[in-house]
Amino acid sequence: MKKTKKYIILSLATCITLSPIAVKADNGSDGKEIIPISAPINKVDQIEDVVMADYIKYEGKITEVNNNGKYLSILVKNDESDPYNGMVFHINEEVILLNDKTKDFITSDTLKKGMTVSGYYDKNTIMTMSLPPQLTPDVIVVKEAEEPGTIHVSKFNEDLISSDGTLKLNVDAETVKIDRNGNQLEKGAIGGKDLIIFYTISTKSIPAQTTPEKIIVMGKDEEVKVEPEITVLDKLIVNEKEITLNKSLYKNEKGVMMLPLRDIAEALEYEIKWNNESKTAELTKGAQWTAITIGEDNYNFAKMLIKLGTAPEVKDSSTYVPFSFLEEVLRVRVEITEKGMIEIGL
Template identity: 30%
Template sequence: MKKKAILKILTGALCLTLITSTAAFADTGVQAGPVLADGGNDVQEVQQQEQQFVVEEGIIEQITDQGEAYRIQIKNDNMGMIFFVKADLFVFDQASGKQIAVQDLKKDMRLTAILPANAAVTLSIPAQTGHVTAFIVRSDSSSLNVSVYDDSLVNQDNTLKLNLSEKTKVLDTKGSKRLYTAEDIANKTCVVLYTVSTRSIPAQTTPENVILLEEAAPEQAAPAYVSLRAAAEAKGYQVKWTSNEKPIVLTKNDMEIQLTVGSDAFQFTHQTKDLKALDQVEKMDLPVVLQGGQTMVADSFVKDME
């Protein structure tokens, strides 16, 4: 084959390659940008505010009334979750637009749990927690967003803007009868329930319900000392004391608690899989002390003993 023929073939192949490459970029919408001298990328850093709440959604699989608390188990693609909640937990039913009681929850309901971002959660399967801020019983066609909304009622990641109407119901988790306005929503963490939104950036919606999560927490009484032996035995524990230098051991069924005089730390073990109140207590509110020959502990600690 002659050199001129070879050159024609190579030139044609090169042109075809360039045309194909150009077409590929056109189809994918990729545009070539400027190449920086240092080979890096011109990236603008965006600092996001830390989320204060997280959500866990699923279908209610089981509800058990345990007396002092309800055990509610949901199933989802994340292996499910178990919640331990008191009867006075805020529960909102989206379909009726009203607050309902925990005891009104039923199997197969679609449930969204609002949890503090720092909630204590076990490493078991399914995971368990007793730190729940609210339950939302969802409608099948609804959307939900939990975020801080700014003065313009735009959420934290700029994906949703609220346009309130006279039909928008704004309430808090305390069940107060106060009438809230847009000013009350601004710079607050809210649960927003809506069904229709625009395709703009950010999307805009007229929500059916807005639930304020940041209400002032009620003041709690300062912890006080109570007699450990009297309080523990009243709850059915056996108390074993050896000396002031060794741990005091409390036992009841499969549970064991070890305390040491002068320390606010404790050890709590049990054989059952269910989460117990003391599993979520990091340390006692007051250190263990001796007063008048009696071992004294914080009343808040005794309250969490089952």
């Protein structure tokens, strides 16, 4: 019994110690000022905003290579035991392919199953909502180097400090400086650009400083690339299959190409529901959902509000959406063929 009493006494003492106790304060001068929890936070107590890096890195092993002769994509996973893990990278001529061992360019046919790669993509890159997600990266680096080294992909200002403030470049005569085509560059041509940096040693300062071994300027050629015009208005291609539309495309008064929503949705295997009272259409495909309302430049996708600058319209009793709806809202890859036809790839 004595043991039991001790435990009970100890438990009561603990409860008294930990339990909140309300005490009425005297009105005298000894009472402390009570600050309500809604009181404003002092500026010194506020947490500073964290600057997000321009480019996001995803590293893993290539588990699949899909090449139909026209499109090339690789499935990269960092956890092969998870069927939903990974990311699909679509590779086109704009993607910079590199080997970290040689620090040189490689061709797409060298990408093989089992290779470890790092993909870098702009933080604003359009990504599908599928599992795994799909996107077109800016840079792919094959990891084969045995010696330690670091690759940093970022925009740098004229002082050669990265946009996130983590790295400063001290370029010397030994630093190789080239553009994406392999042309040699002067030091003055790299400031204010998006760069791929190869380096090994850096200081522990903030920002860290390094003398890079190699710098590649990611900027695309300055020459103007003329995109083919959409001239085929009654057909489009989805996953290499030509589809005839029930309603033709047209340009509105502002010159924006408008697409028939129902034809597009059904071609992409979305289920579409129309609410005549609210003039709203809902599109669903598995876990993917989006909604549009006639006359409102508010496009909902995955609980995000997207504005395209053009509201949905009704023409000949059919709902139309702007051309940008495909990439910006449905997050599909779109190209215009040389024959002037829209081609959509999932």
